[in-house]
Amino acid sequence: MKRPYYFSDSISLDVKVIVQYLFKWLMIGLLVGLLVGSASAFFLVSLDFVTNYRIDHNWIIWLLPIGGLCIGLSYHYWGQSVVAGNNQLLDEYHTPQKTIPFKMAPLVLAGTLITHLFGGSAGREGTAVQMGGAIADQFTKLFKLSAKERKTIIIIGISAGFASVFGTPLAGAIFALEVLAIGKLKYDSIIPSFITAYLAHYTCAYLWGVHHTSYTIPTVPDLNHETLWWILMAGIAFGLAALLFAKSVHFWGNLFAKWIHYPPLRPVVGGVILAVFFGTTQLYQYSGLGVPMIVDAFKNPSHSYDFIAKILLTTFTLGAGFKGGEVTPLFFVGATLGSALSLFIPLPFALLAGMGFVAVFSGATNTPIACTLMGIELFGGEVALYMGLACMIAFLFSGHSGIYSAQIIGIPKHPFHQHLKGLRLRDLK
Numbered sequence: 001m002k003r004p005y006y007f008s009d010s011i012s013l014d015v016k017v018i019v020q021y022l023f024k025w026l027m028i029g030l031l032v033g034l035l036v037g038s039a040s041a042f043f044l045v046s047l048d049f050v051t052n053y054r055i056d057h058n059w060i061i062w063l064l065p066i067g068g069l070c071i072g073l074s075y076h077y078w079g080q081s082v083v084a085g086n087n088q089l090l091d092e093y094h095t096p097q098k099t100i101p102f103k104m105a106p107l108v109l110a111g112t113l114i115t116h117l118f119g120g121s122a123g124r125e126g127t128a129v130q131m132g133g134a135i136a137d138q139f140t141k142l143f144k145l146s147a148k149e150r151k152t153i154i155i156i157g158i159s160a161g162f163a164s165v166f167g168t169p170l171a172g173a174i175f176a177l178e179v180l181a182i183g184k185l186k187y188d189s190i191i192p193s194f195i196t197a198y199l200a201h202y203t204c205a206y207l208w209g210v211h212h213t214s215y216t217i218p219t220v221p222d223l224n225h226e227t228l229w230w231i232l233m234a235g236i237a238f239g240l241a242a243l244l245f246a247k248s249v250h251f252w253g254n255l256f257a258k259w260i261h262y263p264p265l266r267p268v269v270g271g272v273i274l275a276v277f278f279g280t281t282q283l284y285q286y287s288g289l290g291v292p293m294i295v296d297a298f299k300n301p302s303h304s305y306d307f308i309a310k311i312l313l314t315t316f317t318l319g320a321g322f323k324g325g326e327v328t329p330l331f332f333v334g335a336t337l338g339s340a341l342s343l344f345i346p347l348p349f350a351l352l353a354g355m356g357f358v359a360v361f362s363g364a365t366n367t368p369i370a371c372t373l374m375g376i377e378l379f380g381g382e383v384a385l386y387m388g389l390a391c392m393i394a395f396l397f398s399g400h401s402g403i404y405s406a407q408i409i410g411i412p413k414h415p416f417h418q419h420l421k422g423l424r425l426r427d428l429k
Contacts, residue, residue: 022191028139028153029196032160036132036196037203040164041210043109043131047124050117051288058284061119064275068120068267071111072321076264079107082134085323086126089133090406093154093180096147100154104134111323118271119278119287121313122324124165129325132161132200152189155180159193160200166327167205167212171374173197178367179404183411185369213291215298215357217379219348220386230345231355231386234338235393238356241337242363242398245311245330249403252319263321270320274313286313290332297339297353304343306336326403327361334360354379355390362391363398366407400428 054060075083082088082104092100112127136157140150155176163172173194177186204210221227256266278287285293286309293306314329338356342349354375362371368391375387396413405426412420420428 025152025156025192026195028143029156029192029199031139032132032136032153032156033196033199034203035135036128036157036160037164037200038208039105039109039131039135040128040161040200041204041208043112043124043127044165044204044210046109046113047116047289050113054117054119054288055284058119060117061278061284061287062275064118064120065268065271067114067118068271068320068322069264071114071323072264072267074107074111075321078103082107082130084406085130086404087406089129089154089158090180090404090408092133092137093151094406094408096150099140100134100137102134102138105131108323112325115317115322115324116288119284120271120274120317120322120324121287121290121310121329122317122322122326123289123314123328123330124325125162125327126325127323128161128165129158130161132159132164133157136160151186152192155186155189156192156196159197163197164200164204166374167201168374168377169194169197169201170377171370172201174373175365175367175370178370179365179407181408181410182366182400182402183409183413213295215295215354215378217298217348217350217354217383220351220382221347223385227347228389230347231389232393234341234345234347234352234355235359235390236397237337237341238334238359238390239363239394239397239399241307241311241333241356242330242360242394243401245315245326245333245360246364246398246401246403248311248315249318249326250405252316254319256320267321270316270322274317274320277313283309286310289328291328294328294332294335294357297335298350300339301342301349302336302339302353304340306340307333310336326364330361330364331357334358351383351386354383355386358387359390359394363394364403366395366398366402368392368395400425 081101108127108130115122133154136153140153159172159176162175163169176193180186260266260269278284310329310332334356335353338352339349342352358371358375362368371391372388376384400420402425407425409420409423412418
């Protein structure tokens with residue numbers, strides 16, 4: 001006689017499946033977190049070394065064309081399969097083709113260090129995310145993961161790289177889920193993403209002792225109808241700055257591709273122009289990451305032209321073919337713009353700098369939730385409403401644009417743009 005089915009049997013089965021799921025991804029997350037966190041620690045220490053060397057030897061910026069040639073040749077002869085960078089990770093998630101080659105990690109690491117050593121204006125997020133994705137995807141075959149599980153492995157690679165390089169595990173975990181499609185979160189991978197982000201952050205910050213820059217917002221006014229108005233005005237400015245940055249990245253990339261058909265020559269030509277600019281103007285504060293100027297934006301009002309200069313130089317550097325990332329320059333743009341807006345907006349300049357820091361990033365990557373969490377992790381819970389409102393407004397006013405052309409429009413930002421649903425940003429005219 002067949003035993004009757006009891007509801008308790010279903011509960012027991014669910015608990016067993018959940019425990020197996022958690023154990024599996026805890027083990028995978030532990031491996032990925034340790035490896036990616038260690039890779040980020042090595043990258044950050046190396047980046048700090050080459051940056052300090054460049055600051056102490058400014059003449060080295062004249063060798064930027066040679067550095068560009070090394071990057072161009074390495075990707076032309078050995079990196080054709082990984083040249084798409086962050087966009088390749090997004091494409092592999094949406095339309096899987098093959099395992100991301102491990103060589104993506106050492107190539108982007110070397111390219112970024114060369115860029116910063118010789119004074120290119122770039123960031124570091126792209127490097128960490130690409131290293132994370134390349135390392136994590138190697139476990140697909142090792143653990144014989146299914147197609148759906150492979151999507152999760154790409155997500156945890158992104159979250160591990162982001163969380164460890166910036167020291168923001170909550171933001172890193174959500175960023176990896178939010179960046180895939182505008183307006184949608186991939187909740188089916190949320191637990192592995194959080195596990196791996198925290199483990200990678202812990203590995204980098206505590207096991208290896210690599211510290212991140214700290215920022216302080218000493219004064220936070222009460223939120224009222226007047227401050228809401230000024231937050232709206234600032235958020236619009238941050239969104240438009242994000243739009244300008246995203247459009248400029250694609251503009252310079254397309255321009256170099258149109259006029260210089262041999263790819264290794266693009267960073268050489270770009271390097272010559274940048275070297276002449278920095279060497280003759282002595283405006284070295286806009287080279288590299290620009291962290292000192294970001295920190296200063298929280299202490300003193302910035303010049304009105306600082307953010308424009310960084311947009312122009314970073315987008316030109318990346319468009320020419322140098323490696324790195326866009327996020328830290330976006331922090332620079334946002335912080336200096338916000339700090340400069342204090343001349344017109346009656347809010348503390350440190351608060352405006354913090355709002356711009358995360359809001360411009362939100363508009364350029366279309367990840368307002370992750371950026372809000374980053375603001376809370378970096379500046380404290382008392383600024384949560386300011387950060388959240390600024391990020392949401394910037395996200396809305398940056399339009400359907402972004403630094404990641406492979407990003408899919410899951411839910412359009414505006415009701416009258418429903419025809420854009422399902423398109424990638426690069427498909428938009």
